[in-house]
Amino acid sequence: MANPHILHVVGARPNFMKVAPVIRALAEYGSIRQTLVHTGQHYDFNLSETFFQELEMPAPDVNLLVGSGSHAQQTAEVMKRFEPVVLERRPEMVMVYGDVNSTVAAALVCAKLQVPLAHVEAGLRSFDRTMPEEINRLLTDQIAALLFTPSQDGNDNLAREGIAPSRIHLVGNVMIDTLMRMLPCARARVPAHLPDQFVLVTLHRPTNVDDVAWLGHILRLLARISESTTVIFPVHPRTRERLAAAALTGENHRGLHLSQPLPYLDFLALQTRATVVVTDSGGIQEETTFLGTPCITVRENTERPITVTLGTNTLAGRNPARLCAELERVLSGARKRGQVPPYWDGHAAERIAAVVHAAF
């Protein structure tokens, strides 16, 4: 085909650093036309536009402006607003990223309209179907014609689910492509007066922040740690709402710094220097593994097991004693040393682009 048209769909913060290198790599094939659709699932400047600026991405061609809502509302709204875009623009292929509601919504629209779908970051499984992301991953992978996995466990999971091997391509981690490209800029953003030791925290999963008793436990633990070690905690809007509703603040603790969500480069800068990162994010488990920074994940499971088996990640579960013990262990100098997984080498998007180009 002379000029295939690829339409990318993104919607939430973790999507943006994944699409950026793919757009760049596909642009190297001058023959491919590209359209970028933002669903508007994330709309705050700090969660969306700042990423487009810092990653030097083209502005979205279309913004569906779906905003927040229940899972059903949000997914349905993306579907309703995305369908006419596909009908009008008639792409040869749609590419979706990660596991957010926008990902599965776009995938379902493509299935109904019989437009071939490619899924970047396919095959990851937490085996925990109470997580909305796990359902999004399972359904998107069943629909996709091309599945790009970041690590071998993804291939194994897809094979077990009966996906034909010819559709699966182990390409590596596109988020690490972006990280490697942006690392020099991030290093230049390291704040001048950072303490030698500090804990960097992000929490936004419903299992952590919607349970007020558990969120209170975590905040009190961080407050106690902050008496001897600085704690930096950029707060996701969902978490901010829950903290406010429960009247939980870190105000009385000078070492505990709560802030707005940080732009990509500032957060990456802090990850390069943190003594330990405490998180429930998927992407941050991967970024810390690449950077060699110890990571404690406040979850019972992870869809990214390679960050535990090979990388610097430790699962603390939802257990206060374990979380406290893990933190104290790392702060006393016992760091987990890891390795960078195969194909997390800055060239994943090029491998994806080669497969996509060859498909036409």
Ligand code: UD1
């Ligand atoms: C979503 C993804 C999650 C991902 C996370 C990264 C799903 C099911 N979840 O979770 O996998 O790890 O993004 O951040 O897709 N809000 C704002 N401003 C915004 C966006 C959201 O204030 O720009 C607030 C709203 O109150 C909203 C809440 O945050 O109701 C949750 O937003 P939503 O997009 O539903 O899910 P996230 O928790 O961000």
